[in-house]
Amino acid sequence: MKAVAYKSKGSKLELIELPIPEPKKGEVRLKVISCGICHTDMLCGVLIQSQRVPGHEVIGSIEKMGEGIDTERFKIGMVVGVGWFGGNHCTKCRSCLEDQWIHCKHQTNCGLHYDGGYAEYMTCPEDALVVIPDGMDPVETAPLLCAGxxxxxxxxxxxxxxxxxxxxxxxxxxxxxxxxxxxxxxxxxxxxxxxxxxxxxxxxxxxxxxxxxxxxxxxxxxxxxxxxxxxxxxxxxxxxxxxxxxxxxxxxxxxxxxxxxxxxxxxxxxxxxxxxxxxxWASGDSRDSTDTIHFARLNDIKPMVKVFPLEKAAEALENIDKARFRYVISFLPESRLNSYKINERINKN
Ligand SMILES: [Zn+2]
Ligand SMILES: [Zn+2]
The missing domain is CATH 3.40.50.720 (NAD(P)-binding Rossmann-like Domain)
Incomplete structure (x- = not known):
């Protein structure tokens, strides 16, 4: 698969080829549809110890499920999201007992502790998943998973x-x-x-x-x-x-x-x-993202976005300070991309 990654700490983003990842126990594999580009993705390049694919505003469809996934809740083909809260909360620490998954010392961040959404495929743990309601636009929903x-x-x-x-x-x-x-x-x-x-x-x-x-x-x-x-x-x-x-x-x-x-x-x-x-205030976990997306859908709240193909991800992140206001990588066909024009998406209040 194609991915854009930091090959080492402090390096620049590069387009590379990687094997399609296999989901382990408790994980799913997503076919990425879109991934928002966030300032924090730059920080990942500085914090990592080895090669890493950034991206933590991911919308994808479940393509394969590892052992132990709740198949009542998650199905193959279902569209889901993954945000900065990348799952793996321990359920036992003080923060988890206080129901603050985002502050669990064991929780992982998507695109920092494991490979994220600047790629055609990625895997993630079940507790990171946010179910995306039918009919939501994958490009405009991605930024809700972090900024939103x-x-x-x-x-x-x-x-x-x-x-x-x-x-x-x-x-x-x-x-x-x-x-x-x-x-x-x-x-x-x-x-x-x-x-x-x-x-x-x-x-x-x-x-x-x-x-x-x-x-x-x-x-x-x-x-x-x-x-x-x-x-x-x-x-x-x-x-x-x-x-x-x-x-x-x-x-x-x-x-x-x-x-x-x-x-x-x-x-x-x-x-x-x-x-x-x-x-x-530290963002929120997958349950908070679920609520955010539900509220945004009910109230027609949408980010203003500009879309890039994966190949231009590095360029987009370098220019993120010029963004009005969120850049999103999209794997949708070219014909769909032209419909995202800045300023068309402002709420009519
Ligand atoms: Zn972010
Ligand atoms: Zn914990």
């Missing part, structure tokens, strides 16, 4: 009341989905970006307000709108975080969903005065 679940799950676990004022900071791969999810979850949404060039897009995606966070009076503007209960921070940086804390209302929180290299500092007085907090 991160924002949806990050928000729904804050237990913010419907109708509350929330912020989505950063309008990129995560943020453009975050605006859509938050609006459909029943919140009043402030889109927060830098400069004014994303204002129109943010409003088209469903934001109620737009604030240019590079303007001097951005905090006052936000405070004038109301008391912000939660800001999902999709473009974090050490310099952005203190300003976001200032934007929060009483009992407000900043939820950081993406990693950044530097440490940040925050004023303890500002956190105490208003009982505010800054917290991190």
């Amino acid at each position: 679940v991160t924002v949806f799950n990050g928000f729904r676990n804050q237990y913010i009341k419907a109708g509350a004022l929330v912020g989505v900071q950063g309008i990129g791969g995560l943020g453009h989905l975050g605006i859509q999810f938050c609006r459909k979850m029943g919140y009043e949404v402030i889109a927060m970006s830098y400069g004014n060039h994303k204002r129109e897009l943010a409003m088209q995606l469903g934001a109620n307000h737009y604030v240019d966070m590079s303007s001097k009076d951005c905090v006052e503007k936000i405070q004038k709108i109301g008391s912000v209960k939660c800001i999902i921070c999709t473009a974090p940086s050490a310099s952005a975080l203190p300003g976001l804390i200032d934007c929060l209302g009483v009992n407000g929180k900043v939820v950081v969903t993406a990693a950044f290299p530097e440490d940040f500092s925050a004023s303890s007085i500002k956190l105490i005065d208003g009982s505010k907090c800054v917290m991190g």
Whole structure:
């Protein structure tokens, strides 16, 4: 089969030939239909110890099942997804006993601990699988398995009341989905970006307000709108975080969903005065992705995507910072690919 892989730690992605993998006990083999390209795929190239195929936003059909798969639930030919949570949770550790599979020390990440979706075929354990409902578009569903679940799950676990004022900071791969999810979850949404060039897009995606966070009076503007209960921070940086804390209302929180290299500092007085907090959020497991996809389907939430063939995966990942907003590798026939045009997929709110 054809695959795109890092041949060693720190190397560049290369198109290579690999044997079609055999599913072991408790695993299935997928024929990959599409795979989203994510920033984290670059990190995989640095973290791996040996050759690895990245890709953790995979949609594929079950082609072969290893011993022990629940055949009541999974059938040959069924379309499924695999996200960053790559399964193998142990069921016994403290995190598993608290039902937090994503924090299990034994859980694996697809495309990091085993070969992922930048390939014609891959294998994965059963607990990583997300059943994709009939009729969902394989290209537009792929990014929901990482970017989508991160924002949806990050928000729904804050237990913010419907109708509350929330912020989505950063309008990129995560943020453009975050605006859509938050609006459909029943919140009043402030889109927060830098400069004014994303204002129109943010409003088209469903934001109620737009604030240019590079303007001097951005905090006052936000405070004038109301008391912000939660800001999902999709473009974090050490310099952005203190300003976001200032934007929060009483009992407000900043939820950081993406990693950044530097440490940040925050004023303890500002956190105490208003009982505010800054917290991190780690994506979600296969059950959370199932819920994300169900919610997205019910509410017509879709990422804006651009499609690449496998052969162009390396080029797409190198240029990911220019993406508006998710790049997806697709094995669909050429005739299907032309239908994915950026800007056609924006929700009509
Ligand atoms: Zn990702
Ligand atoms: Zn565990």
